[in-house]
Amino acid sequence: MTSVTEILNIDIPIVQAPIGNACTVDLVSSVSEAGGLGMFAGSWRTPSELRNLIRGVQDKTDKPFGVNLVLAWPEEQHYLLTVCMEESVPVISFFWGDPAPYLARLEGGGVTTLLTVASAQEAILAQEAGIDVVVAQGFEAGGHVWGQTTTMALVPAVRDAVTIPVLAAGGIGDARGVAAAMALGADGVWMGTRFIATQESDAHPDYKQAILDAAETDTLYNQIFDLGWPGATHRSLRNHSVDLALSSAPGQERPGRSDILGTKEGGVPVFRYDDAEPLADWTGKINEMCLYSGMSCGVIRDIPTAAKLVKDLWSSTAGVLTATEGRVS
Numbered sequence: 001m002t003s004v005t006e007i008l009n010i011d012i013p014i015v016q017a018p019i020g021n022a023c024t025v026d027l028v029s030s031v032s033e034a035g036g037l038g039m040f041a042g043s044w045r046t047p048s049e050l051r052n053l054i055r056g057v058q059d060k061t062d063k064p065f066g067v068n069l070v071l072a073w074p075e076e077q078h079y080l081l082t083v084c085m086e087e088s089v090p091v092i093s094f095f096w097g098d099p100a101p102y103l104a105r106l107e108g109g110g111v112t113t114l115l116t117v118a119s120a121q122e123a124i125l126a127q128e129a130g131i132d133v134v135v136a137q138g139f140e141a142g143g144h145v146w147g148q149t150t151t152m153a154l155v156p157a158v159r160d161a162v163t164i165p166v167l168a169a170g171g172i173g174d175a176r177g178v179a180a181a182m183a184l185g186a187d188g189v190w191m192g193t194r195f196i197a198t199q200e201s202d203a204h205p206d207y208k209q210a211i212l213d214a215a216e217t218d219t220l221y222n223q224i225f226d227l228g229w230p231g232a233t234h235r236s237l238r239n240h241s242v243d244l245a246l247s248s249a250p251g252q253e254r255p256g257r258s259d260i261l262g263t264k265e266g267g268v269p270v271f272r273y274d275d276a277e278p279l280a281d282w283t284g285k286i287n288e289m290c291l292y293s294g295m296s297c298g299v300i301r302d303i304p305t306a307a308k309l310v311k312d313l314w315s316s317t318a319g320v321l322t323a324t325e326g327r328v329s
Contacts, residue, residue: 004165004187007112007132008091009064011035012314013188014178015135015167016195016306018068018093019143019203020044020277020292025056027200027306032063034310037091042080043070044276050080054087064090066114070144071097072229081105093135096146096232103130116169118147118154120161127162134158135190138170142193142294144234145170145221152184159185173296175316179324182317193294196277198306204278206286208303210237216298224254225290228275237291241272261285 004013016031018041028038038057042050050067057065067084069077071094081102084092093114094102103113107130115126116135123134136158138151147154151170159166168181169190181189196203197211214237221235224245236242241261245254259272262284270282270289278289304312 001163001165004133004167007165008037009112010037012310013167014310014313015039015066015188015190017143017169017190017192018042019192019196019201021279022196022201022203022277023053024200024202025053025060027195027198027202028053028065029057029060029063030200030306031195031310032057032065033061034307035063035314036310037064037066038306039066039068039091039093041070042067042084043073043077045080047079047083051083051087054084054089058087064112066091066093066112068093068095069102070095071099071102072232074101077102078105085109085111094131096144099126099131100129114167116146117158118149120154120157123158123162123166127164131164133165133167134162135167135169136186137190138168139221140171140235140295141169142219142235142296143292144229144232148221151181155181155184155186171295173294173299175313175320177296177299178313178317179320182321183324191296193292193296194300194309195306196293197300197303198309199303200306202279204280204282204286207278207289207291210239210287210291211293211297211300212303214293214297216295219293219295219297225273225275227271227273232275234275234292235294237293237297239291240288241290245273261288 012035014036018039031038091112095116112132114133115131116137117123136154155168165187167188167190168186173194197208248254256272260269262270278286
């Protein structure tokens with residue numbers, strides 16, 4: 001089987017998961033320059049915005065990078081895929097839908113494709129459809145979560161089911177998590193929350209600090225932040241908005257639904273249950289906004305550069321594996 005590093009043309013099997021609009025040119029290019037794979041969240045951009053971001057990365061690095069497309073809105077994603085094809089993006093990842101129509105457009109173009117899956121059966125179907133790499137996303141993951149199986153149970157099941165490379169996602173925040181994923185049969189890892197807490201991320205400083213302050217028990221799998229994507233399950237940090245929502249009885253309107261917590265770029269109001277994560281230039285009650293986070297927050301305690309993070313994670317993983325072998329023997 002061809003390794004994930006060969007397929008993705010990278011040196012280190014660490015992929016920076018798309019983290020919404022907190023992705024920046026500096027973050028994506030720095031991860032790729034360090035030997036991993038930087039990834040943009042494409043779905044929340046206009047075609048012109050995405051084109052500018054892609055060109056910005058290409059100006060900073062000649063290393064591979066990717067764009068993630070969320071297939072809950074098929075028509076819009078086809079426009080964004082056109083941009084990616086026109087700009088020669090080497091890696092496209094898909095999430096939350098059927099990738100078949102997009103794969104047909106990409107056929108023969110030399111683009112490497114990824115799909116997030118939540119079961120071994122989904123992984124089998126992805127391989128049969130022609131996907132190159134599957135991302136096995138465990139229930140511990142932050143942001144929008146596709147399934148309800150834990151990473152520890154999901155990764156080996158997916159590994160046994162397919163012959164294409166498998167990336168493990170969900171609850172991985174340090175070298176111990178990377179080593180555990182590899183021991184479970186993953187060929188590499190896909191990390192989101194850890195990259196929110198980097199210097200190049202555009203997440204608001206208060207959002208980054210909230211991740212650093214959080215325990216592994218401080219996240220909740222929910223559908224609370226639904227203004228923008230109703231009915232989509234996600235994992236975020238518990239805060240006052242979450243507690244307000246949970247205080248309402250089933251069938252009742254959630255308290256504070258019309259509350260304006262602050263403003264985003266251009267003075268646009270941020271409502272309490274807005275599904276967008278707060279960025280650096282937002283103002284207001286940041287800690288009451290949507291703070292996506294996986295359970296890996298429990299081991300994240302610093303805000304390094306993205307390049308240092310990638311290199312340190314990978315160099316430390318070998319040490320963790322060696323130490324584990326010593327304990328087992």
